[in-house]
Amino acid sequence: MPIRALAILTTITVLTAARTLAQTYSPNYSVCLQTYGIDGNYIECAYTSLAQCNQSASGRAAQCIINPYFASAQVPREPNRRHPRAY
Template sequence: MRILILAMLAIATVAAIGSAQAQTYDPDYPVCLHVYGRVSYYDCRYTSLPQCAGSASGRAAQCMVNPYFAPARPHRRHRHD
């Protein structure tokens, strides 16, 4: 009986935890807003630090440079002479 109760408790604990969400950085924007709270997350949709700072003002958040930002490269044409 004790094993059955412990097994049910273990299953209930695993079911209550839920799944973890993967955090991704959007490589299209150079600045991310890191919002702190019960659930912390990154919002990478800012083009400058001052723009991000406006959104972070008055919140438990801070702006950071996106470590995965990939600036667009100009497309090179091949010249045929």
């Protein structure tokens, strides 16, 4: 009986555990804060502008970087120009 209870408890724990992101960069924000420390470095993508990130980085061993995986990033297109033909 204890083995059955342990198996049920383990199954419930695994199924209800919160999912974690495998990515370092969150695709929801355009700017990330990269922090350096004795315990290790980490990247936190939770900023919408460089000014907002710079306020958090002020006075710390940190720098703000542009998120290369930002979901709303778009590649600029060339303007649609019509060139007159010269004959």
